[in-house]
Amino acid sequence: MDILNINSLNDYGFSNFNLSIKEGFNVIIGDNNSSKSTLFNIISCFYPTDNIVSINNQYMNKDNINNYIKEIGIVENLNKFSFLKNTVLEELSYPLDNLGYSKSLIESTINDKLKLFELDNIKDKKIKELNTLEKQKLLIVLALLHNPKILIIDSIFSYMEDSNKVIEILKNNKINVLYFTSSFNNYDLFDYVYILNNKEIIIEGEFKDIINNKILKSTNLELPFINTLNNKLLEESIINRRDYNIDRLVDKLWN
């Protein structure tokens, strides 16, 4: 079942742009001129649209914005985000208090979410005392507090030391994600990939099904090293079948 839909977007430079996102860890990969940021801003309500984007059947429009917003959790890069409060507990309590949660529900929600990301020990810390990884995980916790249908994440894993582990936590807890990036880092954890090029989805599918598509060459994307290596060895007729295990591939090259 689709959880996010864009139907015939004809604004912000897009032309008849359509997108359907299902459950899982979805990734939109595009080079630096693909308009990823514009699309991120559209889905995140920073750029308004009228009955074009829907999440969990809630349409983004002037009258329904509050319902739409509840369906998404937005995770921006750390360097684009300003924390509002001094301590982690204050930062996390503030949005829940605004939503009218009771004190006991605020406490249990915060404890549950922090525990999910192994952040139990930071609850009483000042935000300025946190390391970068803790701050990055805190951004994800903040976005998850109201149990949104999907997290919209902007490139944060490219800057994260322990990104595989954090993505695995999201996947293991069946948290739906739409992740925007220019990089194929963590590709083994992607459920579904959309390649965005010049405001169009030019390929979509599981990583293994799209990565050898020749259309990728028309983009400026940097493929994973093992794929680039296989492609070049095939072009030079040094191998005649791909192998994605570097040790096995080296064995084939020189026994």
Next chain:
Amino acid sequence: MELTLKDKSINLDGIIGIIDKENKLLEFINKDIINIIDSYNDFKTSTINSELIFYGIDPNTFKKELIKLNLDIDINSRFSKLSSSIKKIIKVIISVLSNKDVILFRNLTIELDNKNKFFLRQYLKNSKKVILLEDNINDMYIISNLFMIITDDINIDKPEIIIKNNDLEKPYLYNLVELLNNKGLKLDYSKNLDNIIKGIKEYGKDIKE
């Protein structure tokens, strides 16, 4: 350029990859000579032109740098209308044109595509400044002529020597050559995959399955 780092006088030129897990570099370097860039979104003003005025940079000099990078950008553009990658490139140019002798870029290449990485590499190599780069190991390996590892002491050497003598994640290109040489080939380490494949073709044998 001669730098004094932790009471050692070291001659550095070009681009140096930094491995500084405990953030000790700033204890060891004279802060007056270094410009540290770790965010590429924050500007003092709202347009490119006003930013140039803020830093006392001649717009014509800036425009010449844009040409070197094959970019056509109106210097009256507002930063809010520019993409993340263009803002990053503008930040790099302004840093290079600043009056500091040493520039430390953190996470410079992350989220840049092939085209922008290529142009920035060429630009920084020709910048005539000492560029310190703290970035992902693969990009640092490709662009740097030296690696500097900073712990309680400072070690500077060719990247291959630093990687070999320290417990570091191996860059893909280094790892490929190392694996092949462990099998008996005698390939030179290279920052260019095409050169490594040429080496395999020259010294290796074609394997047909």
